[in-house]
Amino acid sequence: MKYIFTLFVWALSLSAQQSTTASARWQITADFYGTTRYYRLDLDQRDAAHLSGTFSGTKLTGALTGGHLSLSGKADDGGDTRFDAMLQDDALTGTLSFGDPSAPPLVVPFTAILVKPLVRATPQTHEFNPTAYYRQFSPFYKPVLAANPGDTIHTTTVDAGGSDAQNIKRIAGGNPQTGPFYIQGAQPGDTLVVHIDRLKLNRNTAGSDDQLVQSALSPDLAVKTRDNNKGVTWKLDLEHMTASPDPSSEHLKALNVPLHPMLGCIATATSPGGAPPPTGDSGSFGGNMDFNEIAEGATVYLPVVNPGALLYFGDGHALQGDGELNGNALETSMDVTVTVDLISGKRLGFPRVETEMQIIALGYSGYLDDAFKDATSNMADWLMDDYKLTPSEVAQFLGVAAHYRVTEVADRNSGVALKIDKALLKNLSAPQKSQ
Amino acid sequence: MKYIFTLFVWALSLSAQQSTTASARWQITADFYGTTRYYRLDLDQRDAAHLSGTFSGTKLTGALTGGHLSLSGKADDGGDTRFDAMLQDDALTGTLSFGDPSAPPLVVPFTAILVKPLVRATPQTHEFNPTAYYRQFSPFYKPVLAANPGDTIHTTTVDAGGSDAQNIKRIAGGNPQTGPFYIQGAQPGDTLVVHIDRLKLNRNTAGSDDQLVQSALSPDLAVKTRDNNKGVTWKLDLEHMTASPDPSSEHLKALNVPLHPMLGCIATATSPGGAPPPTGDSGSFGGNMDFNEIAEGATVYLPVVNPGALLYFGDGHALQGDGELNGNALETSMDVTVTVDLISGKRLGFPRVETEMQIIALGYSGYLDDAFKDATSNMADWLMDDYKLTPSEVAQFLGVAAHYRVTEVADRNSGVALKIDKALLKNLSAPQKSQ
Known part of the structure; x- marks a missing residue:
């Protein structure tokens, strides 16, 4: 999805005698x-x-x-x-x-x-080998690399605990991020487009634990699970792409769950006017969204607040059930390949994701009830802006088309995803959405 | 899934001289x-x-x-x-x-x-043509029919507004229910099993509207949709099993959504010790759950509180997106065929559903955050009771296996469903669950 900001810029002149425009x-x-x-x-x-x-x-x-x-x-x-x-x-x-x-x-x-019209250069691929990792989605760290819209970046991420592909600790834990990447031409008010080309697991272990986060516990379940407090190592079978706890307890011995690598965190830096959020947090900037469909093949849309967008990502999960119920998913390091792009002149209120079959509006807030409203509002804007639905049509359409999932409850913010099948969007007789 | 309550009953005698037992x-x-x-x-x-x-x-x-x-x-x-x-x-x-x-x-x-051991008679099919409908999940209405475990009931339901297959008003609106059905042998403390054999649409219209319920509205979206307040008729194409608004507004002219008939309400009567809930409410008894997977082929498990269970159902939806965002789904009348059964001696805290591919634990509460906890607790009990997982194993398993959906936000209670793929359950090396 592209949105070309219609921009007519004539030569500017200091001479008031000449015909000039500041349009x-x-x-x-x-x-x-x-x-x-x-x-x-x-x-x-x-x-x-x-x-x-x-x-x-x-x-x-x-x-x-x-x-x-x-x-x-x-x-x-x-x-x-x-x-x-x-x-x-x-x-x-x-x-x-x-x-x-x-x-x-x-x-x-x-x-x-x-702000000059976006000019696309021949796409390049950048190799980036990180030597430092950051635990804030900050606009103040020096960009590690400048990429043009259309470029591809190949790099690595450490796990949430700060360990790399050799399981060597590179930095203290807390979702340390790779980046920030400076995207040429990205201006505040734009949307950054990140297509996830490849998430390649690069070691055969992941760390998790056996507790359930507080947001998942009824009083009854809290009593039953009061003794849970144990780290769990999962063995990743990279050939068959499955995971099993190792060592395993009695009833999980035969458990073999298909891997589905995803990025727990992906964000643009927040405004220099406020304190940068820690990498456990989420919001309009994306962040620690822990949404298991931010995986290979997905495209993530994030608002640009700083010149150059300043893209961060990390917190790779080999696999995560909805909610990130253990507080940790199957935390591991990854080789990451993304291709970046820009939608000039369009800024989102909350992140969006596109997969092969669906468009997905996200909402994050302290309560699921509010995250639900944020996701709904995000999708309503999407349908009104790009598919030209009226508010009445939005309501009729969502009433039959909405799929809601809980994305995560493990952090300060909980998340809800509102998903719409692209098959239904094709039937909307809208003026075609902007390119 | 069956749970046979192991019951050894010897002859009881009034004579203390004889060998007797009250076991x-x-x-x-x-x-x-x-x-x-x-x-x-x-x-x-x-x-x-x-x-x-x-x-x-x-x-x-x-x-x-x-x-x-x-x-x-x-x-x-x-x-x-x-x-x-x-x-x-x-x-x-x-x-x-x-x-x-x-x-x-x-x-x-x-x-x-x-309580005598369940004796299964030869299954029968009952035809029931309702002449009255009820708007409370009450234990005080006279049962309309007595069925044995294993029996099949074929009947009809009116739409949420009280209209029948001929679109003739039979009763005032508010989810009027068909029933109550008395299930022979059902005792307080049992679980009622309702397999939904068939939900057959029996007219070619459904009623809905173009508003979004308050629980879905951020302040921003509330402003944009402030003028929505219109009834919408949907035409049901029973041959192709699709629905379209009729008349349609400009951008929805080509919209044709696959039908997926479901029961908005299914419940057992609540305790005679409290006021019966209205048929807009939901809770441990089931009720107005508005979960779009309570459809053909699904099995619903409900707690039994009264002798005979007293099964109600109604509020058929030709189709409903998650959340029942319009307050009404595509409300219509239906021909309903269910087969009932009992799990003796097992009582649930919240309803459960089983589909071909998944087991689903439901939670309903005033806030989604609490419904999330209820659904999680419900599933944890299911895994501990039937699959013999320890609390630690439950946490590890849910961390990788949980799928959460928001079922509804339209009523006093909001709902969350926690779904687990049966393919993963097969890998749990549990002492086999009770038959």
């Missing part, structure tokens, strides 16, 4: 009292003196005269928003003033660069 | 200050003078002398439990004394009958 999407970097924040500004220039635009949902009007840009508008809460900047060499520099109408306006310096 | 399961009917309550009493007689037993989890000891039964024991809370009764013609009559140790004991008269 474009701008990526703003603001210095917010010492903290960097990114914003998106869309401008449309009717003629030399008349500009209109949108900034964080506020409609703006103004002019570009003699290289000086001046814009203002009223936010929904009545607060004034003003831009005052100079245009030079496809860049704006100036001040942005906004805030609550009952308080003095916040005035912050900013620079803005023109 | 048996007894079904108690107590007159609890004007309200009937059912209990189960299990007795084991070592010799004429020494009886031991279990009543509501309390261990009892006593004697049967000269037709006079005397039993007592202390409950976990320190309260005294006493039985004082006369045995005559396989029946006990007397008083039962129990209660909180800090208050005067409750003394209630009771009668008890001997």
Whole structure:
């Protein structure tokens, strides 16, 4: 699924005498009292003196005269928003003033660069051998590699405990991540597309345990399982692609479960304006989603908040039942191959996944009831945006087409997936979804 | 799956001189200050003078002398439990004394009958044409038909709005039920087994609507769907087994969804000691579970609380996405054929379902988070009881084997289903489950 942001950019000129236009999407970097924040500004220039635009949902009007840009508008809460900047060499520099109408306006310096249409280079494959791993989905770690949209990255991940393919501890545990990967041309407000080409298991053991997480325990079951607290090693048979506990207890001796490798974590870095989430957390940025359909062949869609997107992944699971009921799945290291892409100008509220047969909207929240609402809202937006359904049609369609799964309950956030069969989507007589 | 309650009953005699035994399961009917309550009493007689037993989890000891039964024991809370009764013609009559140790004991008269081993007659098929429908899962309505374990019942259900195969209103709406069916030999403490042989659609329309229930709405989605409030008729193509909204809105014109008839409600009557739940509710008794795998070929297991079980079913859906997101599914009337059976001496905490490929434990509660725990606990008990897994093994097995689905969010209770593939159960080296 592609969404081409319709962008008409004419030559910009410092000379007010020439016919110029600032009609474009701008990526703003603001210095917010010492903290960097990114914003998106869309401008449309009717003629030399008349500009209109949108900034964080506020409609703006103004002019570009003699290289000086001046814009203002009223936010929904009545607060004034003003831009005052100079245009030079496809860049704006100036001040942005906004805030609550009952308080003095916040005035912050900013620079803005023109978001250029995505130009696709010949796809390349990058080999990356990580030497460090990170335990925050942070925008502050230096990118390890820059890839273009269309490029493929082959790398490795350590297990959730920080051990590699040789079972050698490389870093303390807690879902250490490989990355961040910088995706050229990714701007705040875009969607990062990550196609999972290959998840190759690279050792014959995985670690788990025999407890059930608190979110799965009724009082009755808590009493019955009160003595569970044991690490369990699973042997991975990479030839037959099955797993068995080893050593095994009495009744699990013949248990041989098909492997289904997946990534527990996949994320874009969060805003530099807030504290980066630890790699046990999940949210709009993706993160520790622990969804067992984020596997080979799946495509994951994530919102871009930082320039370059800053893609992280890790926490490979050789196999995981729904919910990650043990707190750990079958935690192991992996060789990972992904191909990245961008949907310019489209930003998601929550991650989405596409598999061969289904589209899947995810929701993550502290309670399953709220995650259920988030997943439903995410899918409703998908159907309204890409399949042009009205709200009434969304309700009728979901009423017969929705499949809900619980993805995980092991962490601070629980997750719900809303899945729709692509076979049914084909029957929607929609204006074809944007390419 | 069958569970034969091992029952050795020797002839009972009023004469203390003869060799007698009261070793048996007894079904108690107590007159609890004007309200009937059912209990189960299990007795084991070592010799004429020494009886031991279990009543509501309390261990009892006593004697049967000269037709006079005397039993007592202390409950976990320190309260005294006493039985004082006369045995005559396989029946006990007397008083039962129990209660909180800090208050005067409750003394209630009771009668008890001997629970006889299940004797299977030649299976029969019953035709039942309902003339009344009920909107409570009540133990107080007169059974419409008595069937033996193994018997098949063919009948009809009206839709959730009370209309029949001719779309003629037969009763006010609110999931009116067909039944109650009395199952011979069913005793409190048993499990009723209902195999759904056939759900035959008998008209070519179903009613639904275009709203989304509150439990599915994030604030954002609530705003977008605020104008939804429209009834929708779906046309059922019984030849091709598909459904389409009729008339259809613009983008749903080509929508043609495969039909999958299911029973929204299936239940046993609840205890006469409490108010009967309305037919929109769900719980340990089953009820308005709205689970779209309660369909042809599925077997539903329900706890028996009343003598005869008192089976109700109705609320047929031609098709329903997970969650019953519209509050109504594709509501329609049906021809229903079920075969009933009993598992003597086994009582479930929550309903269970078995399909060709999976076993499914259900949980229903006000919040999905609690329903999730209930479903997990239900499955853990299933694995411990029938597959002899230890609590540690249950956790290891569920960690790799669990599939969770959200069944419904439309009613007072939300539901979660925990599903396990039978292919994996075959690999559990358990002492074979009880036949």
